[in-house]
Amino acid sequence: MPVTGAPKIITGRIGHADSHTLERYLATGGYDGLRKALAMTPEAVVHEIDTASLLGRGGAGFPAGRKWAMLRQSPVTYLVVNGDESEPATFKDHLLVERDPHQLIEGVLIAAYATQVSQVFIYLRGEFALGLERVQAALNDAYSHGAVGNDIFGSGFSVDVVVHPGAGAYICGEETALLESLEGKRGFPRIKPPFFPAAIGLYGEPTVVNNVETMSNLPWIVLNGGSAFAALGEGRSTGTRLFALAGHVNRPGVFEIEMVKTTFRDLIHAPVLGGGIPHGRELKAFIPGGVSAPWFGPDEIDLPLGQDEVADAGSMLGSGSVVVMDDHTCAVRASWRITKFFARESCGQCTPCREGSGWLEKIMERIETGNGREDDLDLLLDVCDNIAPGLTWPPQQTTICVLGPSIPSSIGSAIQMFRDEFLVHIKEGGCPYG
Amino acid sequence: MSNAAHPTPVDRPRSKGGPAPALTHLGGATATRARELIALYPEPRSALIPLCHLAQEQEGWLSPEIMADIAALLDLTPAEVLGTASFYDMLHTEPVGSHLVSVCTNIACLLNGAMELLEHAESTLGVNAGGTTADGAVTLEEAECLAGCDGAPCVQVNHRYVGAQTAESFDQLIADLRSGARAAEIPTHGTLNRVARTTGLQADRDQIANERAAMAEAQAQRAAAAKDTAANKAGA
Missing domain, CATH: 3.40.30.10 (Glutaredoxin)
Known part of the structure; x- marks a missing residue:
């Protein structure tokens, strides 16, 4: 079944043209979740999120409730919301910040109350100019409404929220790099341990970092109960999730889908979802969870959209973005462009990533342009092996953060699945797809 | 805020007091907005990127003179401002078209x-x-x-x-x-966010500290009560 009867938990409002306004938000139950949360104890709110078993929607899939539980040992100073959405082909948070900023703010306030934090920063990628305006306008309205600021809704709980713009750097989506950036520095990831944000975060204080989509789920969970959320989906993958579908599909877009109950085939081909591949072409390959994820071929199309199911098949659901490539796609060109992205976005701290990504891009480019050498495939895999020894999944790490070990995914997949195409490029000096 | 485990350049005392630094290139209204932005953060340096965006509203890019002004506002060196700015794609240290x-x-x-x-x-x-x-x-x-x-x-x-x-x-x-047919929808390069923050936190730090202390005490009491209940159950 492509679409189950699951409720639209976080996209229910976006059909309205004025979904970003306080008027529409209040007319559709807005801030009721916050009012309910403020009448509960903070522990009870955390318990609901625990019960919901909400997995973080940023890419790593760490349970949000458990993340907060780690913080309960000592007081938390800051809550930071990660809206630096930059994983290629991921555009779900873009939708949430532009189309339903109050839902994000309400979720943030619930999280602040649950963790007893009085200072929140919402870090949005700088390229979201309209999103920055929408969230700031919503925040201004929320202050006027009494939902943010001093003694919110007369609860005796005060909290301040600041919208902070990024300035164009993929690496700032990594949470410790984001904190460095928020401190006004270059986006260099910090070494973990000791710099786990929960222990040593923003300004060295305990900090909780959560993704925009994760936060946006909280109003519904508090209103409807964690068990109602956990009743959706299957296994560890509870609730619904946003999937961003792009590439060679008739209907690219963001779809809210109940976890596990829907397959990649449904997502790509169902008329109400992806609507199939244009021009009657066949599927060649797809990337199941952002360009850091290893690729899947047509054989994996019946896998369900579930975190563990995809992980067990050797890739990851990651940021929930699915890229479809039809049978006219050049695998060399596709993986070269992804490699170029990583080379450009490597922050430069760690040698394997900084040097490796540059070498990989150069080798990939010469193959793509018809100047490849016979031993280039071995050389590519050798450089990849230096970044992520053994080329296993999940990858081994020789670097401070996971950007480096993500680089081999597309190269390894492309060579493994489409070795012949690389050989044609090298032997015939050009691309068979023109 | 000093943290021995994580010393930062911000921790180094730099200002010797005295009058506010003279700004040579950031205009009056822009300088006022800059000081409002700085006030939003526990550490002034956190306002560095927002200030760079703000400064780009003037000329579309960050000239050495503007970066010197930002450094003065944040009590940093111009090199520290350039060090951060040069990392980010959206911050331009060379002139950019409109x-x-x-x-x-x-x-x-x-x-x-x-x-x-x-x-x-x-x-x-x-x-x-x-x-x-x-x-x-x-x-x-x-x-x-x-x-x-x-x-x-x-x-x-x-x-x-x-x-x-x-x-x-x-x-x-x-x-x-x-x-200029789309000027209303697409402002000139540098203007990132046309919606200004209209309000701040009215509660003062002492009030927040009192609230948190009261809440922590209530949580501790609830935890102790829960422990008692569990102990009683185990005893019974």
Whole structure:
């Protein structure tokens, strides 16, 4: 079944043209979740999120409730919301910040109350100019409404929220790099341990970092109960999730889908979802969870959209973005462009990533342009092996953060699945797809 | 805030007191907004990137003089400002045209003709990616993913989405930018966020500290009560 009867938990409002306004938000139950949360104890709110078993929607899939539980040992100073959405082909948070900023703010306030934090920063990628305006306008309205600021809704709980713009750097989506950036520095990831944000975060204080989509789920969970959320989906993958579908599909877009109950085939081909591949072409390959994820071929199309199911098949659901490539796609060109992205976005701290990504891009480019050498495939895999020894999944790490070990995914997949195409490029000096 | 485990350059005392630094290039209203932004953060340096965006509203880029002003406002050295600014794609240490046209060529756009669109843009504008047209109207940039993949190939002008573009619609877009036909929707390069924060936190730090202390005590009491209940149950 492509679409189950699951409720639209976080996209229910976006059909309205004025979904970003306080008027529409209040007319559709807005801030009721916050009012309910403020009448509960903070522990009870955390318990609901625990019960919901909400997995973080940023890419790593760490349970949000458990993340907060780690913080309960000592007081938390800051809550930071990660809206630096930059994983290629991921555009779900873009939708949430532009189309339903109050839902994000309400979720943030619930999280602040649950963790007893009085200072929140919402870090949005700088390229979201309209999103920055929408969230700031919503925040201004929320202050006027009494939902943010001093003694919110007369609860005796005060909290301040600041919208902070990024300035164009993929690496700032990594949470410790984001904190460095928020401190006004270059986006260099910090070494973990000791710099786990929960222990040593923003300004060295305990900090909780959560993704925009994760936060946006909280109003519904508090209103409807964690068990109602956990009743959706299957296994560890509870609730619904946003999937961003792009590439060679008739209907690219963001779809809210109940976890596990829907397959990649449904997502790509169902008329109400992806609507199939244009021009009657066949599927060649797809990337199941952002360009850091290893690729899947047509054989994996019946896998369900579930975190563990995809992980067990050797890739990851990651940021929930699915890229479809039809049978006219050049695998060399596709993986070269992804490699170029990583080379450009490597922050430069760690040698394997900084040097490796540059070498990989150069080798990939010469193959793509018809100047490849016979031993280039071995050389590519050798450089990849230096970044992520053994080329296993999940990858081994020789670097401070996971950007480096993500680089081999597309190269390894492309060579493994489409070795012949690389050989044609090298032997015939050009691309068979023109 | 000093933290021995994580010393930062911000911790070093730098200011010797005295009058506020004289700003040579940041205008009066901009300087006022800059000080309001700084006040939002526990540490002044956190306002560095917002201040760079604000400063770019003036001239579209960060000149050495402007960076010196930002450094003075934040009690940093100009090198520290440049060190951060040079890391980020959106912060420009060289002049930029009044319209920054960003063409994404990452995977989802690549699959939908982005390379061909970029080549068209280069030939029609007469500049390579990274270059600025002679009239200063347009700087063309090859961008990484802009999170607009359902409208591929994705193009932004001054970080505002203009939807998927064809060669024909791109030419019309450039004509509109040059004629000012889309000026209301797309402000000149540098203006990132036209909505200012209208309010701040009214509660003072002492009040927040008192609230937190009261809440922590209530939580401890509840935890102790729960423990008692559990002990009683175990005893019974």
